[in-house]
Amino acid sequence: MERLKNLKVEDFETDPIVVSPTAPISEVIGALKQSGAYEVFIQDGKKVGALTMREILKASDISNMRTSTLMFYVSKLSPETTVGKAAKLMNDYRVRALPIVENGKIRGAVTTRSLCRALLSAKALRDVRVSKVMAKNPITIDKRDPVSKARRLMIKEGIDHLPVLDSRELCGILLSSHIVFSIERGWRREPSSASPQATYTSRFQG
Template identity: 30%
Template sequence: MSQENTEPTLTKHEQILRHIESLRVGSHISVRQIAKDLDVSEGTAYRAIKEAENKGIVSTKERIGTVRIEKKQKNLDKLTFFEVAHIVNGEVLGGARGLNKSLNKFVIGAMEQAAMLRYIDAGSLLIVGNREEAHKGALQNGAAVLITGGFDTSPEVKRLADSLALPIISSSFDTFTVASMINRALYDRMIKKKIMLIEDVITRTRIYALKATSTVAEWRKLVEQAGHDRIPVTDEWNRVIGMVTAKDMEGAASEQLLEKLMTRNPVTINLRTSVASAAHLMMWEGIDLLPVVDNGRKLLGTVSRTEVMKVLQYIQRQPQMGETFDDQIWEPFSEFVQDERIGYRGQMSPQMTSQLGTVSSGVLTTLITQAAYRIAERNKKGDLVIDNISTYFLHPVQMESELIIKPEILEVSRKFAKIEVSLYSEDRLVAKSLVTAHVFDDQ
């Protein structure tokens, strides 16, 4: 006796979705082709493709079309070549199967090919004009290619891109414009990653607070339990109306009420405040603990400077999603010690130079800023917020010359720092800068 097949019959809509899921990543999808292959109406095919897009298994971009992609994750933290193509309004000439690969860094091909290939490795993106040999060399070294100026490339290069699953993209924009677009996108990803809100870190298991009618003796007892001396004061509806600290209690009798001693209308934050904003607020106001309130100023909890700084330090230790201009500029530099002073030494690559063959002032300013950050981190554990940079550029820095950076902290306090940064090339001073900044520690 034969056994009946109990598997339910798939609708045409479900058949199309299953067919799309079976396609390899990078495959182009069209309504007309789906309708023809599965013998369905174009309307049915269109609706199924839209649902597949909502499910994150296909994506549609202008000039690229609809492409089968890996299912999107909830937390996309990397820039893919597919997104690069969309950012620069590019056309994919070949290597579509590699569109879902991640971009590690980009290299501007404004140099001879032998020199250029030294900076290219797997996961790179070479931004270059109409140079077929450079296209081929980049692909052979595991890098994708972005051709600027709207140029095409040869069928041979396209076949190579397809075989290696490395995208080759053409954009009508010039090299500087596409590099700026990609750099901005990388920064945006890094910024989004670093934005953590107070609601992500606040603990509400125990809230320490007092009433205006509480006494100094009650404050002292609560301080022992809380482990800190900054206690919010709330009214009968749990709204924050004040704050008391050890400074407020100096010379106060044990039976004295907090109503006469508290600081009224204290600084507060809400759950949607970013951790970085809370840290900066603590720095500017010189306070170590902030009450967290809702829209009606009702107390939800507190966050301390120590808690906030631990979160910021954790974020800073996380791996980055891709290299930005600043990362690439600083990458060749290594630390050295001379006469018990920290310095940094590196060679100026062709990518850092202007059309005149000298290192641009923008690159030198970036190096000055990076050196200031690093010397501050070594001497005082905390964060640095630069207020002003005054720089004198004395001599040009030549391409591929060695640059030595010597930062020195002139003055540092709990809130401020002055840092002098000197740049030397070929045994002469080429630039000197004075950096003034706000600092705040994690204590």
């Protein structure tokens, strides 16, 4: 595990999604939906901004908003930054990805997804039990609660996932992306025949 922490982030680099500060929020949502990502990056002079699903949740009206309205600045990684430092910064900023910058320009990103893939091959994890790393007493929501309550909880607690319960039994999980994409559909007035449960909740099979 110690060896993994000392590896360089360039070994786990992925292609970033970079948008203009003037890009409409609706355009950002489309890019996130297409890529399956949770954040985009913005080159703002020497600084780098980020816009996440969670920040978009805070928007009261996305129809006329620009990226610069909701973005926040994040730490920049160099290709030589260690995985351990990158993981700590992600935790500090509560983000799933950070930009890798070279010569003042965004050249890539390191994501929790790419780091998790590396962890899967780490022998040190083979003997680690889930109970040692899981979040205890997670915040949950009942499937009969309004989505507005889930949105408030995600914003207040800084989370992207909510386990959904039915009579205290786990029946699915609600993601910030489910809510954001539903808001976008409503804004575009696209007809949808999906039920609220199907629209907002990823069900567990089995």
